[in-house]
Amino acid sequence: MFFSVLAPFSIGLSFFLFGLYAMRSGFQNLAGKKMEQWMYKVTRTPAHSFWMGLITTFILQSSSAVTVLTIGLTNAGMIPFTQTVGIILGTNLGTTITTELVALKLESFAVPMLLVGAALWLMPRKSIRCIGLVVAGFGLIFLGIDTMKVMAAPLEQSDTFRSLFLESRHSIWIGLVTGIIFTALIHSGTATTVITMGLMSNQILTMETALAIVLGANIGTCFTAVIASIGTNTASKQVAWCHTLFNVAGALIFLPFLSQLALVSAFLTDNVSMQIAHSQTIFNLICSLVALPFTAQIAAFIQWLIPDKKR
Incomplete structure (x- = not known):
C-alpha cells in the first residue's frame, strides 16, 4: 500500500510543481525585467500595491516568490517597507486565481495542452515560445492532479490513514498544523490545496x-520568505514577518468560523473542489479588503515590533 500511495503522489507532485515552474518561467520571460520596474513604480498607494501584488503573484504562480522579490527590492532600497504592505495583501488573493482554475477539473485537457505547448515551444519567436511554456505548464499541472488522484483509493482503504483523519475531525488544529508543515516542506500552498481537493x-x-489545511497552507507559504530575509536589512525582515503575522492572524480569526465558511461555499456550488477554492478565495478576499484601509497602521505596528536598530 505504501508504494501504491507514494509512487503516484511523488510523480504527480513532481508534474504539478514542474508545471508551476514552467508557467512561472514563461510568464517571467514574457514580462522580462519590467516586473521589477512595475513594482518599483506602481507602489505609490496601498491600492496600487495591492493590485501589483495580485497580478505578480498570478504571473509568478507563487506568493512566496513575490514576497521574496519584494524582500530583494526592499533590501536594495528600491521600495520602502511602508509601500510593501499592499503588495503582501495582494499576494494572498493572487494565489487563489490558480486554485480556482484548477478546481474547474480540466484534467482531460492535460495532454492536448502539453502537445500545444510543445508545438509553440518549437516556434522561432521568443514570445510564442514563452506562451508555449505557460500552456505546457498548465498541462503538467492538470496531469499532476490526475496522477495524484490514483493515491486516493489505497488511502481510502487504509485504517491508519482513516483513524488519523477521524482524529482531525475532533481537532481542526491537526489540519492547520498539517497544512503549515506540508506547505513549508514542498514550498507550494497551491499544491497543498490541490492535494486537499x-x-x-x-x-x-x-x-x-480541509479548510483548516488550506488555512495552514496560507501560513506555510511564509516559510520561504522568512528564510530569504535572513541576513538582510531591517526593512526586508519587516516584509517577511508582516506577511507571516498577517497570515497567522487571518487563520486564527477564521478558524472558529470554518463551519459557516463551509456553508457559504456549499451554497455557491455542489462541487467539493470548487467549494474549497471558493472558501480560500472568500477567506483571502475578506482578510485583504478588511486590512487594506489600515496598511499604514499595520506598517507602523510591524515597525514597532521589528524596529530599525540604526534609528
Whole structure:
C-alpha cells in the first residue's frame, strides 16, 4: 500500500510543481525585467500595491516568490517597507486565481495542452515560445492532479490513514498544523490545496478539516520568505514577518468560523473542489479588503515590533 500511495503522489507532485515552474518561467520571460520596474513604480498607494501584488503573484504562480522579490527590492532600497504592505495583501488573493482554475477539473485537457505547448515551444519567436511554456505548464499541472488522484483509493482503504483523519475531525488544529508543515516542506500552498481537493473528492476529509489545511497552507507559504530575509536589512525582515503575522492572524480569526465558511461555499456550488477554492478565495478576499484601509497602521505596528536598530 505504501508504494501504491507514494509512487503516484511523488510523480504527480513532481508534474504539478514542474508545471508551476514552467508557467512561472514563461510568464517571467514574457514580462522580462519590467516586473521589477512595475513594482518599483506602481507602489505609490496601498491600492496600487495591492493590485501589483495580485497580478505578480498570478504571473509568478507563487506568493512566496513575490514576497521574496519584494524582500530583494526592499533590501536594495528600491521600495520602502511602508509601500510593501499592499503588495503582501495582494499576494494572498493572487494565489487563489490558480486554485480556482484548477478546481474547474480540466484534467482531460492535460495532454492536448502539453502537445500545444510543445508545438509553440518549437516556434522561432521568443514570445510564442514563452506562451508555449505557460500552456505546457498548465498541462503538467492538470496531469499532476490526475496522477495524484490514483493515491486516493489505497488511502481510502487504509485504517491508519482513516483513524488519523477521524482524529482531525475532533481537532481542526491537526489540519492547520498539517497544512503549515506540508506547505513549508514542498514550498507550494497551491499544491497543498490541490492535494486537499483530491482527498475531499474521495470523502477522506471533512470540509472543516480541509479548510483548516488550506488555512495552514496560507501560513506555510511564509516559510520561504522568512528564510530569504535572513541576513538582510531591517526593512526586508519587516516584509517577511508582516506577511507571516498577517497570515497567522487571518487563520486564527477564521478558524472558529470554518463551519459557516463551509456553508457559504456549499451554497455557491455542489462541487467539493470548487467549494474549497471558493472558501480560500472568500477567506483571502475578506482578510485583504478588511486590512487594506489600515496598511499604514499595520506598517507602523510591524515597525514597532521589528524596529530599525540604526534609528
